[in-house]
Amino acid sequence: MTKPQTNPYRLPTSVTPSHYNLHIRPDLESETFTGNIDISIDATENVSEIVLNAKEIELKSARLVGGGNATEASDFTYDEELERVTIQFDGEATPGSYTLSIDFDGILNRKLAGFYISTFTDESGEERKIATTQFESTDARQAFPCFDEPAMKASFEIALTVPADLFAASNGPIISEVVSDDGSERTVKFGTTIKMSTYLVAFIVGPFEATDPVDVDGVPLRIIHPMGKGHLTSFALESGAFSLKYFTDYYGIPYPGEKLDLVAVPDFAFGAMENLGCVTFREVILLVDTERATQPELLRIADVIAHELAHMWFGDLVTMEWWNGIWLNEAFATFMAAMCTDAFNPEWRRWDQFSLERSAAFDVDSLQKTRPIEYEVKSPADADGMFDLLTYEKGGSVLRMLEQHLGPDRFRDGIRHYLKKHEYANTETSDLWDALEEVTGDPVRSTMDAWIYQRGYPLVNVKQCDGCDKTILTQNRFFYKAPEDADETVWPIPMGIRYADSDGNPGSMKMLMTEDDVEVAELASARWVNANGGSNGFYRVSYSPDLMTSLRDAMGEMEAIERYSLADDQWAAMAAGSSSAIDYLNLAEGYSGEDDLDVWTLLTRNLASLERILDDEAARSRMRSRLGTLYSAGLSRLGWDPRDGDSPRDLELRGLLCRSLGITARDEDAMARLRELHDGYLTGTTIEPNLAAASANAVAIVGSASDYEAFLGRFKDAATPQEERRYMTLLSSFPGEGEFQNTLEMCLNGEVRSQDAPYLAGGAMFNRHHGFTAWEFIKSHWDEMLEVYPDNSVVRMVSGVQALSRPEQVADIKQFFETHNVPTGQLTLEQHLERLDVNAASRQREVGPLTEWLLAD
Numbered sequence: 001m002t003k004p005q006t007n008p009y010r011l012p013t014s015v016t017p018s019h020y021n022l023h024i025r026p027d028l029e030s031e032t033f034t035g036n037i038d039i040s041i042d043a044t045e046n047v048s049e050i051v052l053n054a055k056e057i058e059l060k061s062a063r064l065v066g067g068g069n070a071t072e073a074s075d076f077t078y079d080e081e082l083e084r085v086t087i088q089f090d091g092e093a094t095p096g097s098y099t100l101s102i103d104f105d106g107i108l109n110r111k112l113a114g115f116y117i118s119t120f121t122d123e124s125g126e127e128r129k130i131a132t133t134q135f136e137s138t139d140a141r142q143a144f145p146c147f148d149e150p151a152m153k154a155s156f157e158i159a160l161t162v163p164a165d166l167f168a169a170s171n172g173p174i175i176s177e178v179v180s181d182d183g184s185e186r187t188v189k190f191g192t193t194i195k196m197s198t199y200l201v202a203f204i205v206g207p208f209e210a211t212d213p214v215d216v217d218g219v220p221l222r223i224i225h226p227m228g229k230g231h232l233t234s235f236a237l238e239s240g241a242f243s244l245k246y247f248t249d250y251y252g253i254p255y256p257g258e259k260l261d262l263v264a265v266p267d268f269a270f271g272a273m274e275n276l277g278c279v280t281f282r283e284v285i286l287l288v289d290t291e292r293a294t295q296p297e298l299l300r301i302a303d304v305i306a307h308e309l310a311h312m313w314f315g316d317l318v319t320m321e322w323w324n325g326i327w328l329n330e331a332f333a334t335f336m337a338a339m340c341t342d343a344f345n346p347e348w349r350r351w352d353q354f355s356l357e358r359s360a361a362f363d364v365d366s367l368q369k370t371r372p373i374e375y376e377v378k379s380p381a382d383a384d385g386m387f388d389l390l391t392y393e394k395g396g397s398v399l400r401m402l403e404q405h406l407g408p409d410r411f412r413d414g415i416r417h418y419l420k421k422h423e424y425a426n427t428e429t430s431d432l433w434d435a436l437e438e439v440t441g442d443p444v445r446s447t448m449d450a451w452i453y454q455r456g457y458p459l460v461n462v463k464q465c466d467g468c469d470k471t472i473l474t475q476n477r478f479f480y481k482a483p484e485d486a487d488e489t490v491w492p493i494p495m496g497i498r499y500a501d502s503d504g505n506p507g508s509m510k511m512l513m514t515e516d517d518v519e520v521a522e523l524a525s526a527r528w529v530n531a532n533g534g535s536n537g538f539y540r541v542s543y544s545p546d547l548m549t550s551l552r553d554a555m556g557e558m559e560a561i562e563r564y565s566l567a568d569d570q571w572a573a574m575a576a577g578s579s580s581a582i583d584y585l586n587l588a589e590g591y592s593g594e595d596d597l598d599v600w601t602l603l604t605r606n607l608a609s610l611e612r613i614l615d616d617e618a619a620r621s622r623m624r625s626r627l628g629t630l631y632s633a634g635l636s637r638l639g640w641d642p643r644d645g646d647s648p649r650d651l652e653l654r655g656l657l658c659r660s661l662g663i664t665a666r667d668e669d670a671m672a673r674l675r676e677l678h679d680g681y682l683t684g685t686t687i688e689p690n691l692a693a694a695s696a697n698a699v700a701i702v703g704s705a706s707d708y709e710a711f712l713g714r715f716k717d718a719a720t721p722q723e724e725r726r727y728m729t730l731l732s733s734f735p736g737e738g739e740f741q742n743t744l745e746m747c748l749n750g751e752v753r754s755q756d757a758p759y760l761a762g763g764a765m766f767n768r769h770h771g772f773t774a775w776e777f778i779k780s781h782w783d784e785m786l787e788v789y790p791d792n793s794v795v796r797m798v799s800g801v802q803a804l805s806r807p808e809q810v811a812d813i814k815q816f817f818e819t820h821n822v823p824t825g826q827l828t829l830e831q832h833l834e835r836l837d838v839n840a841a842s843r844q845r846e847v848g849p850l851t852e853w854l855l856a857d
């Protein structure tokens with residue numbers, strides 16, 4: 001017997017696939033396709049009907065062949081809600097192996113999901129079409145009828161019949177190409193894949209070109225791109241080859257495909273997708289001119305390539321059993337990408353930069369509406385809702401904490417064991433902990449379960465005990481706004497503690513804090529104690545006033561990442577109401593000698609949002625002048641002019657400080673210099689890319705109608721995908737009402753691609769003068785946006801509401817969402833709304849005292 005499925009979205013398990021032989025013929029002109037598929041299946045019970053997933057495809061005929069018999073299907077029944085088709089046969093087939101053959105047709109949609117149309121304008125100005133796929137989570141069923149669940153793994157043999165002049169690629173290498181008698185079509189057959197999940201299948205057809213393959217220890221690696229963009233591929237090739245080697249070595253298992261193509265797709269709903277052997281990307285995170293790109297743009301490309309290649313093993317070779325385990329895929333790829341990128345370019349200091357991602361995870365996880373990393377998933381919409389900060393950034397942070405706790409080599413050995421043990425198969429979260437336990441002997445499962453299945457994270461409070469010669473650590477769950485009922489969740493916290501002993505000698509210790517209250521004797525006479533040494537732990541720290549003072553006096557002995565955490569924890573304390581904006585400004589002004597990029601990134605961002613809440617002109621002007629002093633001090637080490645030997649981080653830091661000095665502090669001299677730099681950039685002068693980006697930012701903030709025209713022109717005729725994105729994004733920063741309105745309209749009239757428009761509209765809410773107009777535009781075009789934008793992007797657009805924290809704005813936004821849903825991101829929406837309340841409360845609490853304090857100074 002097969003145990004009945006309790007989730008209506010799950011397929012019966014009495015029939016399972018082992019191999020798909022798929023032939024698809026797309027018609028790009030009519031935006032449709034036809035296909036036929038032979039699925040090798042095994043039936044464990046008598047079958048008179050077979051249930052498959054299918055969405056927006058129509059079955060024309062089906063037959064079941066096996067045991068010397070062939071049975072035609074008598075009927076097809078579609079269930080649109082469950083995205084299924086039931087194929088009925090006359091009579092029953094006995095248990096055994098069969099081939100299920102189906103003819104079907106479908107549409108090439110424009111929603112960037114399933115099998116869809118993407119377009120671009122070629123060098124001769126002609127619009128060209130591409131047909132391409134994006135199947136994760138559950139859209140393979142839009143391209144062919146299939147058992148569309150990650151655990152129903154099978155091998156795939158794919159063939160495409162395409163117009164003879166178009167390029168075609170899929171997961172496997174090309175094994176044959178046959179041109180039709182009249183020369184108009186080509187049938188391309190691809191080699192059989194390993195056993196894998198349906199969501200990893202991919203095929204693309206269009207006017208693409210490929211680079212010559214680079215041989216990476218026997219694996220040919222290519223970049224596939226729309227025609228005419230070959231000059232933007234060298235960085236991706238270099239970074240791709242590095243990542244492929246790195247992971248082959250780290251995992252100790254050969255790459256599980258025969259070739260590797262990285263494909264740039266002009267319209268793409270996500271960042272990138274780890275289809276085995278045929279990884280697809282947004283153009284802006286694959287194609288780049290290194291001479292013109294900023295440090296974050298290059299880092300992002302290297303990081304995303306590494307993330308996707310990490311998946312070739314972790315995700316593709318070994319896959320989660322069901323979508324509740326998606327964090328296992330994504331958190332791990334996030335963690336591995338940071339490690340690989342750190343090795344690719346150590347000067348980028350990738351793990352320090354990871355602090356910003358950890359902060360983003362903390363931010364969501366400080367809400368009452370957060371969720372555990374692993375969370376029940378029933379429907380496809382639930383699965384799509386899992387691709388959030390808690391899966392990627394919190395998951396990645398928690399793995400980093402574990403890796404540092406176990407030690408990198410023991411952790412890697414555990415991962416190797418896990419992958420070897422489960423290759424070609426599916427796993428639950430506990431399989432990973434078990435494998436790590438088997439190799440290390442540490443109680444990994446009991447420690448990690450708390451971090452995966454409990455929502456939120458702890459705040460560790462540290463104080464010296466009066467008269468008992470001990471340091472007392474206590475933990476409690478951290479909230480921005482605590483619920484009425486006390487939350488008594490306790491975590492086993494892998495802690496790294498750094499301190500200076502009574503003679504000032506540095507020391508460190510590791511411990512697992514399993515109780516809510518712990519006394520540590522060794523630290524009682526320490527000069528200072530940093531209870532999150534190295535900042536690898538997923539917890540915040542609150543120090544008693546005396547310990548805080550000693551820590552601030554010892555800033556020179558802290559690592560950059562620790563100075564970062566101090567400022568980050570203080571900011572969170574302000575949002576929670578246990579500290580104030582005045583305290584934060586005081587702390588920040590102590591960082592005038594700071595030389596680290598990430599610390600400055602955090603400070604400038606937080607201080608800019610403090611400056612934004614001030615309504616009083618005089619107070620704002622005082623604030624700007626204080627920030628001007630702070631940023632000028634930060635910039636004094638670097639100066640305005642790039643120097644030989646500047647590290648990549650210094651180049652970016654200079655851009656950041658110049659931009660902040662201009663935009664936030666409104667330093668007139670800085671604004672004038674940035675304007676001058678940008679004028680030069682537009683007329684072809686070579687400007688250091690980070691400064692070029694900063695200057696464009698500064699011009700947009702105060703830009704005139706004619707500046708806007710220049711930005712629009714640059715967006716439409718950009719030299720690189722990064723420049724296109726930069727000038728597009730800045731269209732929403734202009735102060736003029738007409739310009740702003742035009743930008744909003746571009747979000748829906750097709751001038752901005754649907755892959756970008758939701759982000760442009762969401763970002764527009766941050767416009768200082770017209771943010772609320774952007775919200776009103778979204779509100780009044782809501783249905784249209786849901787129709788046109790990729791499903792996954794709507795909730796990301798809505799995240800822009802956090803820029804609006806006036807009480808009447810918050811009320812309006814909340815009222816709208818009382819009657820409107822975001823189907824694939826309802827929980828994330830609720831988190832945005834709770835965050836809005838936190839911002840509004842914090843504004844209300846802080847603006848008066850801060851204004852008074854600034855004016856009194």
Ligand SMILES: [Zn+2]
Pocket residue numbers: 274307308311329330333
């Ligand atoms: Zn991923």
